[in-house]
Amino acid sequence: MPSTTVRVSAAALAALTALSALSACRDSHSGGDGASGGKVKIMVGGIDKVIYLPAKLTEQLGYFKEQGLDVQLLTEPAGAQAENVLIAGDVQAVVGFYDHSIHLQTKGKCVESVVQMADVPGEAEMVAASKAGSLTSPAGFKGKKLGVTSPGSSTDFITRALAVRNGVQTSDYTTVKAGAGQTFISTMDNGGIDAGMTTDPTIAKLVSTGKAKVMVEMRTEEGTREALGGLYPSSSLYMDCAYVRSHGETVQKLANAFVKTLGWIKAHKPAEIAAKMPKDYAGGDPELYEKAIGDSISMFNGDGVMKPEAAENVLKVLAQFSPEVGEKKDQIDLAKTYTTQFVTKAKQS
Numbered sequence: 001m002p003s004t005t006v007r008v009s010a011a012a013l014a015a016l017t018a019l020s021a022l023s024a025c026r027d028s029h030s031g032g033d034g035a036s037g038g039k040v041k042i043m044v045g046g047i048d049k050v051i052y053l054p055a056k057l058t059e060q061l062g063y064f065k066e067q068g069l070d071v072q073l074l075t076e077p078a079g080a081q082a083e084n085v086l087i088a089g090d091v092q093a094v095v096g097f098y099d100h101s102i103h104l105q106t107k108g109k110c111v112e113s114v115v116q117m118a119d120v121p122g123e124a125e126m127v128a129a130s131k132a133g134s135l136t137s138p139a140g141f142k143g144k145k146l147g148v149t150s151p152g153s154s155t156d157f158i159t160r161a162l163a164v165r166n167g168v169q170t171s172d173y174t175t176v177k178a179g180a181g182q183t184f185i186s187t188m189d190n191g192g193i194d195a196g197m198t199t200d201p202t203i204a205k206l207v208s209t210g211k212a213k214v215m216v217e218m219r220t221e222e223g224t225r226e227a228l229g230g231l232y233p234s235s236s237l238y239m240d241c242a243y244v245r246s247h248g249e250t251v252q253k254l255a256n257a258f259v260k261t262l263g264w265i266k267a268h269k270p271a272e273i274a275a276k277m278p279k280d281y282a283g284g285d286p287e288l289y290e291k292a293i294g295d296s297i298s299m300f301n302g303d304g305v306m307k308p309e310a311a312e313n314v315l316k317v318l319a320q321f322s323p324e325v326g327e328k329k330d331q332i333d334l335a336k337t338y339t340t341q342f343v344t345k346a347k348q349s
Contacts, residue, residue: 038068038069038070038250038253039069039070039071039072040069040070040071040072040092040093040250040254041071041072041074041090041091041092041093042055042071042072042073042074042091042092042093042094042095042237043074043075043076043082043085043086043090043091043093043094043095043096044056044073044074044075044076044082044094044095044096045075045076045077045082045094045095045096045097045153046075046076046077046149046180046181046199047073047074047075048075048181048201048281049180049199049200049201050122050199050200050201050292050293050296050297051118051121051122051123051199051200051234051235051296051299052095052096052235053265053273053277053293054095054117054235054258054261054262054265054300055073055095056073056277056278056281057261057264057265057273057276057277058257058258058260058261059071059073060276060277060278061260061261061264061276063256063257063258063260063261064254064257066257067253067254067256067257068253069250069253069254069257071254074091077149077150077179077180077181081150082094082096083096083100083104083111086111086238086239086240087104087109087111087240089240092239092240092243092247092250093237093238093239093254094111094237094238094239095235095236095237096154096235096236096238097121097154097157097234097235097236098113098116098233098234098235098236098238098306098311098314098337098338099154099157099232099234099314099318100154100238101113101236101238101337101338102314102315102318102325102332102334102337103157103318103322103324103325105328105332105333105336105337106322106324106325106327106328106332107324110240110241110242110336111238111239111240111241111337112238112239112241112244112336112337112338112339113233113236113237113238113306113337113338113339114236114237114238114239114244114251114254114255114338114339114342114343115236115237115254115255115258115259115304115342115343116233116236116301116304116305116306116338116343117234117235117236117237117258117262117300117301117304118233118234118235118236118299118300118301119221119224119231119232119233119234119299119301119307119310120218120219120220120221120223120224120231120232120233120234120299121154121158121218121219121224121232121234121299122199122200122218122219122234122235122296122299123155123158123197123198123199123218123219123234124197124198124199124203124214124215124216124217124218124219125138125159125162125195125196125197125214125215125216125218126188126195126196126197126198126203126206126212126213126214126215127194127195127212127213127215128188128191128193128194128195128211128212129210129211129212129213131194131195132212132213132215135194135195135215136215137166137215137216138162138163138165138166138168138215138216139166139167139168141162141163141166141168141172141173141195142168142172142173143172143173144173144174144194144195145173145174145176145192145193145194146159146173146174146175146176146193146194146195146196146197147176147177147178147184147187147188147192147193147195147196147197147198148175148176148177148178148196148197149177149178149179149180149184149197149198150177150179151175151177154234155196155197155198156175156197157317157318157321157322158197158218158228158232159175159197160321160322161228161317161318161320161321162216162227162228163321164320164321165227165228165229165320170321176192176193176196178192178193178196178198180198180199180202181202184196184198184202185202185205185206185211188206188211188212189211195215199296200219200292200293200295200296201281201283201288201289201292203219203292203295204288204289204291204292204295205283205288205292208288208291218232219295219296219298219299220298220299221298228313228317229313229316229317230309230310230313230316231307231309231310231313232310232313232314232317233306233307233310233311233314234299235299235300236306236338237254237255237258239251241336244339251342252342252345252346254342255304255342255343255345255346256346256349258304258346259303259304259343259346259347260346262300262301262302262303262304263302263303265297265300265302266300266302270290270291270293270294270297271290273293273297274286274289274290274293277289303343303347304343304346304347305340305343305344306338306340308334311334311337311338312334315329315332315334
C-alpha cells in the first residue's frame with residue numbers, strides 16, 4: 001500500500017508485513033494438512049484444451065467435493081507462465097506438461113508429477129493449407145515461422161525437438177508466440193506463421209475449415225513414437241515437492257479425484273464426455289467439439305501412472321535441444337520429477 005496515500009508507522013508496517021508473510025508461509029509450506037489443507041488453487045495450462053480436460057471434468061463430476069476438497073481452477077494458456085505462478089507460490093498445483101518438472105530441476109527447482117494423465121503430447125504440428133504443398137515435414141522447418149503457445153512452453157520444447165531430430169537447428173527457424181484457440185487460428189490466417197504446434201479443439205477447427213493440415217500427429221502412441229522416438233508423457237498434475245511432502249493428505253485426495261476421472265473417461269464415449277463439459281467449451285459447435293474429444297481422448301492412460309521408460313524418453317528428447325538439460329543430463333534425478341505413490345494408493349482404494 002503506497003505510503004503517499006496511507007500513513008502507517010514504520011514499526012507498524014514492519015509488524016504487519018511480517019505477520020502477513022508468516023501467515024502465507026504457514027498456508028503454503030507448513031507441515032501437515034491444517035485448515036488450509038482442503039483448499040487448493042490449480043492453474044490449468046488452457047482449461048478449455050482437450051489435453052487438460054480431466055481438470056474441469058473432475059470438477060463437473062463432483063469428485064473434488066466428494067473428497068472434501070475446495071478446489072479453484074484457474075487458467076493460463078501458456079505452460080511457461082503456469083509454472084511461474086506455481087514457483088511464486090500463488091497456486092498449489094498445475095495441470096500441465098510433465099517436461100516442465102525436468103526443465104525446472106536444471107534451475108534448482110523441485111516440482112513433481114503426482115498424477116500422470118497422458119503418455120503422449122496430444123498435440124499436432126499443423127501446416128497452413130497454403131504451405132502444405134511445400135512444407136511436408138519438420139525437415140523443411142528452415143526459414144519458416146513456427147507457432148507455439150509461448151517461448152519456454154511445451155509446444156516450444158516439442159517444436160525444437162522435431163526440428164533437431166530432422167536435422168534443423170533451432171536457430172534456423174523463427175519462433176512465433178501464437179497462443180492457442182482463436183488466437184492461433186488468426187495468426188495462421190494472417191500469415192503470421194507457416195506452421196505451428198497446437199491441440200484440440202483448435203486442431204479440429206483448422207482441419208474442418210480446411211485452413212490447415214496435420215503434418216506431425218502426436219495424439220496417438222504410434223505417431224508420438226515415430227515423431228519423438230518413444231512415449232512423451234504430457235498432461236499431469238504437478239506440484240512443488242515441498243508441498244507434496246507437507247500436505248500428503250490433500251495430495252492424496254487430489255489423486256483420488258483425478259484417478260477416478262481418468263477411469264470415468266475410459267468407460268464413456270466422447271459424446272457422454274462432451275455432455276458433462278460446460279457448453280461454452282464447444283464454441284458454438286457441439287458436433288465439432290465431440291469430434292475433437294474423440295480424436296484426442298485415447299491419449300489419457302486411465303490410471304494416472306507414469307511409465308519409467310516414458311520419463312526417460314522425455315529427458316532424452318529435452319537433452320537433444322536444450323543446453324540446460326543437455327549439460328546436466330547425467331545429474332538429473334528423474335525420481336524427483338514424478339511419484340506414483342498417490343495414484344497407486346488411489347487405485348487400491
